[in-house]
Amino acid sequence: MNKKELFDIAQNWFQEQDWKPFTFQKESWTAFLQGKHGLLNAPTGSGKTYALWFPIVLNYIKNNPDYRAKHKKGLKAIWITPLRALSQEIKQSAERITQDLGTQMTVGIRTGDTSIKERARQKTKMPDLLITTPESLQLLLSSKGYKKVFQECSAIVVDEWHELLGTKRGVQMELGLSRLKTISPDLRIWGISATIGNLEQARQVLLGPETEAYKNSVLIKAKLHKKNTVKSIIPKEMETFPWRGHLGLKLLEDVIPIINKSKTTLLFTNTRSQCEIWFQKILEKHPEYAGEFAMHHGSVNKETRLWVEQAIRNESLKAVVCTSSLDLGVDFAPVETVIQIGGPKGVARFLQRAGRSGHQPGKESVIHFLPTHAMELIEASAMQKAVKNSAVEDRIPYLNSFDVLLQYLTTLAVSDGFYSEKIYEEIKSTFCYQGISREQWQWLLNFLVMGSQSLKTYDEYQKVEVEDDGLFKVNNRGIAMRHRFQIGTIVGDATISVRYQKGGYIGSIEEYFISKLSPGDVFTFAGRNLEFIRIKGMQAHVRNSSKRTNKVPSWMGGRLSFSAQMSELLRQELYTAELEFSKQSKEIQSLLPMFIKQREDSIVPKPNEFLIETFKTRDGYHHIFYPFEGRGVHEAMSSLLAYRISLLSPITCSLAYNDYGFELLSDKPIDIQEVLDNNLFTSQDMLTDLQKSLNSNEMARRKFRDIAVISGMVFTGYPDKGIKMKHLQSSSQLLFDVFKDFEADNLLYQQAFTETFEHQLEEGRLRMALERIAEQETIWRPCTNPTPFSFPIITDRLREKLSNEKLADRIKRMTKILTK
Template identity: 70%
Template sequence: MTRKEQIEIAENWFLKQDWKAFPFQKQTWEAFLQGKNGLLNAPTGSGKTYALWLPIILQYIRSNKDYKFKHKKGLKAIWITPLRALSADIQQAAERVAADLGTLMTVGVRTGDTSSQERAKQKNNMPDLLITTPESLQLLLATKGYDKIFESCSAIVVDEWHELMGTKRGVQMELSLSRLKTVAPKMKVWGISATIGNLELAQTVLLGHNTEALNNSVLIKAKINKKIKVESILPEKVDSYPWRGHMGLHLIKEVATIIRGSKTTLIFTNTRSQCEIWFQALLDKYPEFAGEMAMHHGSIARETRAWVENAIKNEELKVVVCTSSLDLGVDFAPVETIIQVGSPKGVARFLQRAGRSGHQPGKESVIYFLATHAMELIEASALKRATKEAIVEDRIPYLNSYDVLIQYLNTLAVSNGFDSKIIYDEIKATFCFQSITPENWQWILNFITNGSQSLEKYDEYKKVEIDENSLYKINSRKTAMQHRMQIGTIVSDAVLNIKFVSGGYIGFIEEWFAAKLRKGDIFIFAGKKLEFYAIKDMQVYVRKAGPKKTAKTVSWMGGRMAFSAQMSTLLREELYAVNHNSLSPELLALEPVFTRQKLESCIPNENEFLIETFKTREGYHTLFYPFEGRFVHEALASIMAYRISLLSPITFSLAYNDYGFELLSDQEIDLQLVIDNNLFSTSYVHEDLQQSLNATEMARRKFRDIAIISGLLFTGMPGKFIKTKHLQNGSQLLFEVFRDYEPDNLLLQQAYIETFEHQLEEGRLRQALERINSQEIIIRKCQKPTPFSFPIITDRLREKLSSESLAERIAKMTASYLKV
C-alpha cells in the first residue's frame, strides 16, 4: 500500500463523518507516514487528536496486510495525556478510528484511576494503543522486562506538551523518551501543543538536544483563524479609588443574565475556594439554578467529576463553576459560553479556557471577562489585544533537575537495572541534562549507591547496588515498593479524604486546613454545608449541617498565580496608551480612576518610571510601579529596602501586588540620594537578594519537594501518610546536614537555584531593573494616597482587619481622599 493510498483512506474516513480534513491534518499524516518525528501546533477544538490517531492506525494496516482477519499482538503506540480526565475522550477517538477502518486493534487506558485487575490484565496482554500519563509511564518503566513491553512500539504522542514543558513532569517525560528511543528504535516521537510561544524550543526539548530524532523532524503549524469573541462585563460605576475584595460577586446579576441567555456556560475561577464561593453565591441568589448547575474542581471525588463531564456533553447542565480542572481537552461540544472570573494572569491560560467554548472546527469561541476589581479591567484590555494579535507566552524548560534524574535512575534500578555508560549517553542527549558533566554523573551514582558523602553511614540511603555485570539494581523489596509508591514530581501537602459518618466519599481537603477544624465546625465543600465530626485514619468524617448555620469555605494552599512576562509587557503597553487617548472600552470604563490618578499624581509613559510618596498617620509611604507581577515585586521590594537601609538605618513594612510595591517607614527617605547611589543597579542583584530575603529559609522549604522527589524522604503508605510537619522537619534536618557538612551536594545547590530562578524569578527581576535604568525616574510627592496606590494599601490592611471592619475603614478612607 502506497502512502498516497493510505492518505486516501484517511480522507475517505473523514468524508464518512461529513468532515473535511484541514491542511495541517493532511501535513501531519504525510509527515508521520514518511517516518518523521514532529510537533503539531493547532488551536483547541480543531481536530488535533485525529491528526495523529489516523496515521498511527494506517501504519499498522500497512505493516499487516491481513489486518481485518489476523491480529498482531503487542503495544504499537502510546498516547501521553497530562490529565487523567482526558483519557476517556482520547480512548473514544482511537476506538472509533480503529473500528471504522476494520482493524482488530485494542485500546486501553492506564492511569492512577485504572483498577488493579485491569493493570494485571495489561501486564500479560498489553493493548495495541495505550493511553497513559507521565507518571504511569514511569511505573511501566519500573516493571521487570519493560524492554519487551515497549520493543514493538512504533509511535509515542505527547499531548498538551505546553502543559508539561516548563515543569518537572516535562523533565520526567524527557527522561522516559530518552530510554524508549533506545528500547524501541523504530518509535516515532510526536508532540501536540495548542498555546505556546517558543515552538521551536518546545520541539527541541521534546525530541532531545542535537539528536537524530530532532534532525528528522517537522514543525507543523495549523493556519486556522479561530474566532474568539472577548467581552468584558463592565460595572455600571467604577470607584475613583479601586480596591480588591469582592471576588467579583458585585457583578453576579450580570453573570446570571449571561447564563440565562446561553445554552451551556462554564464559569472559570482561578482557585478552588473561589469556585466554592461562586457556586454557593449563585445558588443562594438564584435558587432556580438548582439542578441545572454543578461544580468541578480537582478535590471533588472522581465519580462526581466524571458525572459532571458527561452531564455537560449530554446537555443536562446549564452552568458549571470550575477551575483549571476543565482547562484541557475534554470534548465539550455543547458549551456555548465561557465566563472568566478574575484575571488568569496569562494569555495562554485565557486562550485555553476560551477554547472550551465552540470546541469544534469552525465554531466561534465566546468568553466574558469579569474583573474582580477595577484595575483588572486593564488586564482585560491587554488580554483582548493579545487574543486579537495572537500573542502567547513562552514556556521556559527546566535545566539540571537532579531530583527527577535520581528518581528516574531508581526507577530503572527497580526494574531491569541499568548500565551507567548507556544511560549517561541517553540523558546527555536530553535538553534538561545536556550540560551534565562526568563529575556530576559520578556524584549522582555515588548518591544512589552510598547515600552521598554525609549520609554514607546510614543504610536506608544506600538504595542501589552494583551487581557482577556492573548493572545498577535495587534488590530490596521494601525499597522497591516504597519507590514505586512515590513515583511522580507533583508534591503537595498531604490530603485527607472527606467521608460522611453514615458512609459515602465526597472528595479531599489538605491536611493544614483539616488540622484547624474543631468538632462542630461548619465548612462548605462541593456546594454542601458540612459539620466536622472527627479525623481518624487520614479520613475527615462529617455530617450534613443545617441550612441556617454560618460556615467557612474550604481553602487550599497555592492560590496565587503569577503574571507571565508577556502579560506584564502587555499590561504596561495598555497603561501607556491611556496618555495617547487610544482607549479600549475597558480603559474608557476606568476613566474616573485615571482622572483622579492624573489629579493626584500622573500616569507614566513608556519612557518613564513612576515613584509616589505621601504621608499618612501610618507613616511615610513610598510606592514604586514596575507593573511586573506580584512575585517580581516581592523580590524587588526586599532589594530596594535592603539597599536603602545600607545608606541609613531604617526599618520598612513591605506590601506589593501585581502593579507595584510599597515601602512604609517611620521616617522620610531622601529618594534622590538613594537613586543617585545606584538604587536600581543590576550589579550584585544575587548577593542583595540573599541578604534582603531569607534565601536560606526559602531554599529550605524548596528542598522539601526536592527531597521527596529524589526519594530522600518517604511520604508514607496509602491511608497512612506521614504528616506534613514531620516531612518538613525531616527535610530541614537533611538540609542542615548538607549545608554544614556537604555544601557541594547537588540537591542542596538545586534548592538554591530553583529558589532564585523559579520562585524569585531573578532573570525577570534583572530585566525589570535594566528597563527602569533606561527610563526617566518621575518622583511625585502626593498629598494623599493615589488610585494606583490604593489597592496595595488595602491589600496590606486586609491582613490585619476582618472583612467587615476593612470595608468600613476603606469607605472612610475613600470619603476622606475624595475631598478636594
C-alpha cells in the same frame, strides 16, 4: 499498501462522518508514514487527535495487510496525557477509528484511576493502544521485563506538550523518551502543543537537541483562523478606589443574563476558593438554578467531576463554575459561552479558556471578562490586543533537575537494573541534561549507592547495589515498593480526604486549612456547608450543616503571577490612558473617573516614566513603587530594595505587593531622594544582594522539601497512611542543615538555590525590569492620601489582618474619606 491506498481509507472514513480532513491532518499523516518524528501545533478543538491516531492505525494496516483476519497482539502506540480527565475522550476517538476500519486493535487506559484488576490484566496482555500519564509511564518502566513490553511500540504521542514543558513532569517525559528510543527501534515520537512563544525550542526539548530524531523531524502548524472575541463586563458605577478582594461578586447580576441566553456557560475562576464562593452566592441569589448548576475543581471527588463533564456534553447543565481543571482538551462541543472571573494572568491561559466555547473547527470563541476590581479592566483591554496579535508566552524548560534524574535512575534500578555508561549517553542526549558533566554523573551514582558523602553511615539512604558486572540494581523488595509508591514530580501540600462520618467521600483539602479548624467549625466545600467533627488518620470527618459560614478552604497554589508577556502588554495598555479619549479602548475609557482622581493626587505614568508615591496614614509611612511587572518579580524587588535601604540607614519595613507594584511600610519616612542618589535600583550585585535580602536560605529550604521527596531521600508514606506535612518538613529541614554545614557542594542542596532564584523569583525577569527602570525617568510624588493606584496594594495588606466583613467596612470608611 501504498500511500494513496492508505489515504483513501482515511478520506473515506472522514466522508462517512460528513467531514473533510484539514491540511495539517494530512501533513501529519504523510510525515508519520514516512517515519518522521514531529511536533504538531494546533488549537484546542481542531481535530488534532485524528491527526495522529489515524497514521498510527494506518501504519499498522500497512505492516499487516491481512489485518482483518489476523491480529498481531502487543503494545503498538502510547498516548501520553497530562490530565487523567482527558483519557476517556482520547479512548473514544481511538476506538471509533479502530472499530470503523475493521481492525481488531484494543484500546486501554492506565492512570492513577485504573483499577488493580485492570492493571493486573494489562500485565499479562497489554492493549494495542495505551493511553497513560507521565507518572504511569514511569511506573511501567519500573516493572521487571519492561523492555519486552515496549520493543514493538511504533509511536508515542505526548499530548498538551505545552502544559508539560517548563515543569518537572516534562523532564520526567524527556527521560522516559530517551529510554524508549533505545529499546523500540521503530519508535516515532510526536508532540501536540497549543500555541506557545518558543515552539522550535519545544520541539528540541521533546526530541533532544542533537539527536537523530530531531534531525529527522517536522514542525507542523495548523493554519486555522479561529475568531476569538473578548467582551468585557464593565460595571455601571466605576470605583475610584479599586480594591482586590470582593471577588467580582458585585457584578453577579450582570452574569445572570449571559447565563440565561446560552445553553451552557463555563465560569472560570483563578482559585478553588473563589470557585466555591461564586457557586454558593449564585445559588443563594438564584435558587431556580438548583439542579442545573454545578462546580468543578481538582479537589472535588472523581465521580462528581466525571458526572459534571458528562452533563456538559448532554447539555443538561445551564452553567458550571470551574478552575483550570476544565482548561484542557475535554471535548465539549455544546459550550456556548465562557466567562473569565478576574485576570487570568497569562495570554496562553486566557486563549485556552476562550477555546472552550465554540469548541469546533471554524466556530467563533466568545469569552466574557469580569473584573474583580477596576484596575483589572486594564488587563481586559491588554487581553483584547493580545488575542488580536496572537501574542503568547514562552515556556522555559528546566535544566539539570538532579532530583528527577535520581528518581528515574532508581526506577531503572528497581526494574531490570542499568549500566552506567549506556544510560549516561541516553541522558546526555536530552535537553535537560545536555550539559551534565562526568563529575556530576559520578556524584549521582555515588548518591544512589551510598546516599551522599555526609549520609554514607546511614543504611536507609543506600538503595542501589552495584553487581560484579557493573549493573546498578535495587535488590531489596521494601525499597522497590516504597519507590513505586512515590514515583512522580508533583509535590503539593499533604491533602486530607473529606468524608461524611457515615463514609461518603466528598473531596480533598490541603492539610494546613484543616489544621486550623476546631470541632464544630462550619466551612463551605464542594458546594455544601459542612461541620468539622474530627481528624482520623488522613481523613477529616464532617456532617452537613445548615449554619451559614464565611470559611472557605484556600489552596496554597492560589495566587497566580503575571507572565512576562502579560506585564509588557499591561504597561503598554496603561500608557494609552494618556492618549486622546477617542483612541482609547472602551475599558480604558470606562476608567476615566479613576484616572482623573489619580492625576489629581499624583500622575498616570507615561512609557518613559517610573512612578514612586509616598504618604502617611495611621498605619505608618507608605512608600509605593510601580514597576507593573507581576507579583513574583515585585516580591523579589521589594526585598532587594528594603535590604539596600537598610544599608543606608537602619529601618524596619513590612512589604506588600501585587501585580502592579509594591509597598514598603515603615514607622519612619524613607528618604526617597537618597534612594535615587545612591542608584538603589541598579542590577549590579543583584544576585548577592538578593541572597542576603530574601532570607534565601529559608526559601531554598522550602524548595528543598520538594527536591528531597522527588529524589527519594524523604518517604511520603503509603496510601492512606501518609506522613504529615510537618514531619516531612522537619525531615527535609534536617537534611538541608546537614548539607549546609557538612556538604555545601551537594548537588541537590545547590539545586534548591538555583530553582529558588531562576523559577520562583524569576531572576532573569528581575534583572531586565531593573535595567528598564534605570532607563526611565523616575517621578517621585509625595501625596497627602492614598491614591487610586496604591489602594489595591494597601488594602491587600489589610486583608491579612481582617475578616472579609471587617475589611469591607474598613474600606468603605477609607473610600468615604478619600472621595470627599
